[in-house]
Amino acid sequence: MQMIVHLGENSYPITIEEGAIHHIQDTIDTHRKIAIIADDKVPDQWVNIVADQCENAFVLRFPAGEGSKCFTQFEALLEQLADQEMTRKDAIIAIGGGVTGDLSGFVAASYMRGIDFYNIPTTVLSQVDSSVGGKVAIDMGSYKNIVGAFWQPKAVIIDPDVLTTLSSRQVNNGLVEALKTGLIQDPVLVDLFEKETLDLPQIITRSIDVKRKVVEADEKEAGLRKILNFGHTIGHAIESAYGLDTYLHGECVAMGMLFFIEDKALKDRVLKIYDRLDLPKVPDYSIDQLMHYIAHDKKSNRNSVTVVKVKSAGSYILEDLSFDQIRSRLERGPYEE
Template sequence: MKLNVDLQNHSYPIYIERNTIQKVHEYIPVTRKIAIITDTGVPEKWVNIVKEQCPDSFICTIPQGEPSKCFDQYKNLLEEMISHNMSRKDAIIAVGGGVVGDLAGFVAASYMRGIDFYNIPTTVLSQVDSSVGGKVAIDMGSYKNIVGAFWQPKTVIIDPNVLSTLSLRQQHNGLCEALKMGLILDDHLVSLFEQETIDIDAIITRSIELKRDVVQQDERESNLRKILNFGHTIGHAIESAYGLNTYLHGECVAMGMLFFIEDKTLKQRVLNIYKKLGLPQVPNYDTSTLLEYVTHDKKSSHNTVSTILVEQSGSYIIKELSFKEIQEVLERGPYEE
């Protein structure tokens, strides 16, 4: 399947199909110098399949994990680009999950004021969410994505076959972002999680269609695209407070969504899906600690936070909550009756 992201100045195709990783050379102009950026968690066979199709390419491998989204790795990659005499006509291909895509995209956005960027996401999380939309960034300290840019990829290639080497926990971690998409935009997508057998190809495709539609309407997150932050206000705070050695990003988003699902019946549906996916429960947290992270979140403005609430599956409300109201939400907890 081919989907097009139609933007005023940065339109691009998304290919979603099994075995597409073997056809990279059909979708990407490879007769130029190409830096393939990946991490130590990506099986070499996927990286090598891409490299074999790019005759003048080199591989840059960063350590796996969120800590690699930092200034040091950003600087190292820029130095690699310079040492290989990369020009404005050359390109970067990201082969990996969200960390690789975010970091590689930010390098592409800033090297020589911007070079072509292609994304081949290899995790469920990046396939259903971060690979599409052009938000690229690095972290600073414990603050996620605080330094970044909007830099749209030229092409996104999604091959569900690469998920065969991904752990079940990582697969379920990524599905949390897809469930988020359904809760705010499409109850049918939510219902796909309630089927006896989860059709991951169908979930990926529908999630990308929804994400594409939102990005087309609001490329730079001035209004509508804020809805994609559902679950992230408190989820990012949990992620920052406990670190990704404890919980994965999607797991934290799943926790964060519970605080803002206002219908008891819907919340129970969601909790049943969480149980099916084996997701961890929200830990016993310190309210003041999480509130401190919320106040430094990019979505914060003066004394309020732009927050997404869900009353019915497939719909949303954008509401500006004061820090006092966020504090009350945290004090109430995610499992209140």
């Protein structure tokens, strides 16, 4: 199936289809120079399938992991594009997870003030969330996504078949973002996590449809799009405090959501889903350390931060909380009401 993200001149299609990676020409003009960017853990089979369909492509690999979302790697990729004499008429195709999409997208947004960018996400996390919306960025030290831009892709190709090469931990990590989406906008999506068998294609499709509608209503996070940050305020702080590689992004978002689920019955439902997904428990944390990262988060104001609260599945409340109120939540802990 295909959806369209309606953003005027920045509109683009999202293709969700098994086997879509084998016919990228349906949505990508491959008759030009194309830089295919992937981390070194993306299986060669996916990269080669894409490269073989391009008339003039070259592949750029970088070390997998959040640590590559840095100025050094950003600069290295830009230099390689220049060495290949890429022009404004050429394009970048990102193949990989959220790190690849964020980094490649920011490179595309910056090179010659912006060239075409296509995203082929190969993880559940990137398929259900980060591949759509145009938020591209790198980290600065331990501060996540603090340097970046809004740069919409020209198309997104989501092929559930590529998920077969993922570990179960990576699959479950990505499913957290889908669960998040259901908790704030789609109760049916939450119900899908309680079925005997998880229907990945349906979960991906429903998640992306919610993300698409939110981005259409608020492309640059002036209002509604803030709801997609549910779980991220404290989740990002945990991710930063533990060195970005101890826990996966979705695992940290799962931890962060617990602090802002306001109904005991719903929190019990969510915790059962967490057990099913084999997610880690919230570690012992330093409140002062987490508050340090929260205060420096790009979503924070001078003395407060906008958080998302959920009292029932499919609904949300946006509320500005002072840092003292956030501290109180951390003091109370994630498992208390």
